[in-house]
Amino acid sequence: MENILQQIGIENYIYLSALLFCVGIFGVLYRRNAIVMFMSIEIMLNAVNLLLVAFSTYHQDAEGQVFVFFSMAVAAAEVAVGLAILVAIYRNLNNIDIDNLKKLKG
Amino acid sequence: MNTLIAIAGLGIICLIAEIFNLRKAIVPVTIIGLLAVLGLNVAEYNELTQLAPGSKRAFYNNMVVSDFYGVAFSGLFIVLTIFLVALSPDFHKERKAKLSDFVAIKLFLLAGAIAMVSFGNLAMFFLGIEVLSIALYVLAASEPKNIKSNEAGMKYFLMGAFASGILLFGIALIYGATGSFDTSAIFDVAITGNEPEWFFIGIVMLTVGLLFKIAAVPFHFWAPDVYEGSPALTTATMSTLAKIAAMAAFFKLMRSMNYQVPGSYITIISIVAILSMTIGNLTALKQTNVKRMLAFSGISHAGFMLMVFFNPPAMGDILFYYAAAYAIAGIAAFAVVLYVCGNKGNEEIHNFNGLGKNNPLMAAVLTCALLSMGGIPILSGFFAKFFLFNEVLHTGHIAIVIVAVINSIISIGYYFKLILAMYTQDATGEKQPVPIMYGAVAVISILINIAIGLYPSVLLDLL
Numbered sequence: 001m002e003n004i005l006q007q008i009g010i011e012n013y014i015y016l017s018a019l020l021f022c023v024g025i026f027g028v029l030y031r032r033n034a035i036v037m038f039m040s041i042e043i044m045l046n047a048v049n050l051l052l053v054a055f056s057t058y059h060q061d062a063e064g065q066v067f068v069f070f071s072m073a074v075a076a077a078e079v080a081v082g083l084a085i086l087v088a089i090y091r092n093l094n095n096i097d098i099d100n101l102k103k104l105k106g
Numbered sequence: 107m108n109t110l111i112a113i114a115g116l117g118i119i120c121l122i123a124e125i126f127n128l129r130k131a132i133v134p135v136t137i138i139g140l141l142a143v144l145g146l147n148v149a150e151y152n153e154l155t156q157l158a159p160g161s162k163r164a165f166y167n168n169m170v171v172s173d174f175y176g177v178a179f180s181g182l183f184i185v186l187t188i189f190l191v192a193l194s195p196d197f198h199k200e201r202k203a204k205l206s207d208f209v210a211i212k213l214f215l216l217a218g219a220i221a222m223v224s225f226g227n228l229a230m231f232f233l234g235i236e237v238l239s240i241a242l243y244v245l246a247a248s249e250p251k252n253i254k255s256n257e258a259g260m261k262y263f264l265m266g267a268f269a270s271g272i273l274l275f276g277i278a279l280i281y282g283a284t285g286s287f288d289t290s291a292i293f294d295v296a297i298t299g300n301e302p303e304w305f306f307i308g309i310v311m312l313t314v315g316l317l318f319k320i321a322a323v324p325f326h327f328w329a330p331d332v333y334e335g336s337p338a339l340t341t342a343t344m345s346t347l348a349k350i351a352a353m354a355a356f357f358k359l360m361r362s363m364n365y366q367v368p369g370s371y372i373t374i375i376s377i378v379a380i381l382s383m384t385i386g387n388l389t390a391l392k393q394t395n396v397k398r399m400l401a402f403s404g405i406s407h408a409g410f411m412l413m414v415f416f417n418p419p420a421m422g423d424i425l426f427y428y429a430a431a432y433a434i435a436g437i438a439a440f441a442v443v444l445y446v447c448g449n450k451g452n453e454e455i456h457n458f459n460g461l462g463k464n465n466p467l468m469a470a471v472l473t474c475a476l477l478s479m480g481g482i483p484i485l486s487g488f489f490a491k492f493f494l495f496n497e498v499l500h501t502g503h504i505a506i507v508i509v510a511v512i513n514s515i516i517s518i519g520y521y522f523k524l525i526l527a528m529y530t531q532d533a534t535g536e537k538q539p540v541p542i543m544y545g546a547v548a549v550i551s552i553l554i555n556i557a558i559g560l561y562p563s564v565l566l567d568l569l
Contacts, residue, residue, distance in 0.1 A: 025271075044275075070229055
């Protein structure tokens with residue numbers, strides 16, 4: 001039986017991940033709500049996870065899948081810290097619009 | 107390897123000490139513990155010297171590799187962390203209850219930094235860089251009531267997570283091209299020359315991610331805001347420990363993955379280096395906030411350090427010497443900044459007026475630290491630049507050395523702005539006593555700086 005990865009082709013997986021990654025990047029660049037920006041960063045990281053798993057199957061090698069666990073754990077820790085910062089901002093400003101954060105310039 | 111485990115253990119002990127109400131003992135115990143870890147590190151170094159030259163010891167399926175480069179940088183990071191921990195109790199004296207958290211986070215940050223220079227596998231490298239970054243996000247936002255600190259933390263978090271995403275995509279592409287995360291396996295594929303195009307895209311994305319972390323132009327825009335908004339001790343951590351850790355990891359990664367760096371890559375690196383030096387120095391000239399000025403100074407130093415990529419096999423020791431000179435001068439400068447601006451609430455230059463009369467010792471330390479960063483002889487910063495330029499001249503890149511020398515001259519301009527304020531202006535506030543730790547750290551670090559300036563071979567011969 002033919003492998004599903006060979007039928008679809010590894011290039012298409014790379015294109016899909018790159019597309020998802022770009023969706024994440026544009027989300028970070030264009031949205032002004034901090035929660036949506038966090039979501040976009042998660043999309044970027046998940047695009048990478050998809051790519052890692054695809055390559056892992058392509059090479060018939062489990063290392064890539066193990067790396068995905070690392071990257072998930074790190075993403076969870078990162079978002080925990082990010083949300084804590086967001087709560088601190090909300091307590092000071094009563095909103096989470098990034099545009100209100102412009103005290104620092106020079 | 108043992109160093110890494112011992113430091114993580116020390117961090118946990120710090121957190122447990124808080125439970126048993128041993129708050130007073132935390133800082134002394136941590137400093138003694140870090141000195142013990144430094145001894146462990148020296149022992150690890152001695153074990154390496156008994157092996158054949160150039161060999162390395164691998165642990166856990168090549169996950170952690172200890173070689174001269176990694177062990178030497180680990181030693182430097184431990185020394186810097188000792189200074190940073192010693193500065194903590196006076197800096198956080200209004201929030202004593204949180205002291206164990208601050209110290210523990212600094213220790214975990216150190217564990218991340220050491221993982222970044224002793225990795226043998228990209229998974230370890232990624233974990234190291236994330237442990238370091240997440241610890242810094244927390245430290246940057248560690249004054250929850252202060253909106254500036256919130257803003258700095260948020261900006262740093264968004265930029266850092268964004269950069270981590272790009273870096274991770276690069277790692278995934280490199281894995282796809284070579285089928286392994288192991289740097290030596292990647293190196294074996296890279297020298298055959300028949301890797302797919304993704305490999306180079308991966309290298310470029312990895313480079314972009316790391317240029318973000320070391321704050322090189324054009325990826326520097328977060329640095330001034332984050333440096334200004336963060337608590338001053340966090341700024342000291344970022345501009346010394348975090349910057350040189352990222353730089354050392356960048357260099358190690360590039361050296362271990364593609365030995366023969368292609369010409370187009372060198373072109374990109376030299377453009378980034380020139381832009382970093384020039385934009386960093388020119389923007390620093392018009393800053394009135396000391397933290398912001400040191401942020402731009404850090405950007406220009408990142409540009410100088412990037413010049414080591416012209417000849418990676420020969421430049422490891424020079425990068426180490428430059429990083430040591432820059433970071434130790436930075437610690438001395440920040441110890442004085444902490445003393446002067448501790449209860450002022452801002453870090454404007456006019457706070458330093460009359461320091462030369464009020465407190466000649468601290469003024470002298472700050473002057474020496476700034477002159478070392480600017481590159482004035484007998485201080486180690488001069489020798490660092492001298493060795494760097496000398497080695498770059500041997501590789502034939504004369505134009506970039508000329509730009510670098512011009513930039514060194516420009517940098518004297520803004521360092522002297524602060525020195526003139528200390529010695530020629532009259533004091534505005536009254537004299538305040540120097541907390542003993544600030545004074546001790548400032549004096550010891552500036553003495554180390556002068557010592558490694560007088561005996562540069564001590565550090566250069568380490569690797």
